[in-house]
Amino acid sequence: MTLRIDLNSPTPVYRQIVDSLRILLVNAELNPGDTLPPVRRLALDLGVHFNTVAEAYRTLADEAWLEIAKRSGATVIARKTPRAPVAETSATFQRRLQELVAEVQARGFAPERIARELHLAAASLKGAKS
């Protein structure tokens, strides 16, 4: 499992770890029963302190993706996706999507390319199990 972390990014490292792992979890590249590396090991790989990794694991445990035990480390568990209030989630999603698109558009990324990426993301969503 090779994650990539950007120490210069404004988004905190522990949240980068959470985001990366959440992608793997949602896309079923990490499945119930799988175990994550010990915090000290992953921390060494990423070049950060192990408490930073531990914080990330705890966050994912709060989201019910992981179970953490003292000696056995972090284990992926079965998780039934919650039913979030649709309207609010939808509005937030639209807004953040708009922000993201505006940002890359401002950077000069061509609208057609952006549209293509959006369609691709949507397409790859069809085959996914939620």
Place this chain on the structure above:
Amino acid sequence: MTLRIDLNSPTPVYRQIVDSLRILLVNAELNPGDTLPPVRRLALDLGVHFNTVAEAYRTLADEAWLEIAKRSGATVIARKTPRAPVAETSATFQRRLQELVAEVQARGFAPERIARELHLAAASLKGAKS
């Protein structure tokens, strides 16, 4: 011009302001020649300190969207969109899009709905001037 700011959001207020205004700028709802409200006024509207708004204006000026003068306030200027390195921008965009999608998916937002929003965003991009 009515922006909405969430004081409880983890993303800093000044960047929320920047993101909101950038959407308006990219979508040509703010055009060259338009003037933004004075920092103290917008700050009052949003319930934050005027230095926070000033920081946002300065950020957008750094991005070449605005020109700021002492007495005349912030004015939208004509801006030719830069040519950013495509590969890097594309990779970053894909990644952040994945993160965003995974997050709402984890919250229980149905994949079909997500796909629909993505297609909508792409569609609304066709009519936009870059």
Place this chain on the structure above:
DNA sequence: CGTCATTGTACAGTGTACATGTACAGAGGA
């Protein structure tokens, strides 16, 4: 059954960045 290595946890310390408070500087109108 005892010992020990391996795991995550707890908590204090430090740096940095966001938001504010306050004083200042410049520019335009009365």
Place this chain on the structure above:
DNA sequence: TCCTCTGTACATGTACACTGTACAATGACG
């Protein structure tokens, strides 16, 4: 000329990310 409205500069408070270090629990192995 003066005054008020504008953005700027910088010091301060505070929250949080990351680290350092000590601790606790648990499983393996003799």
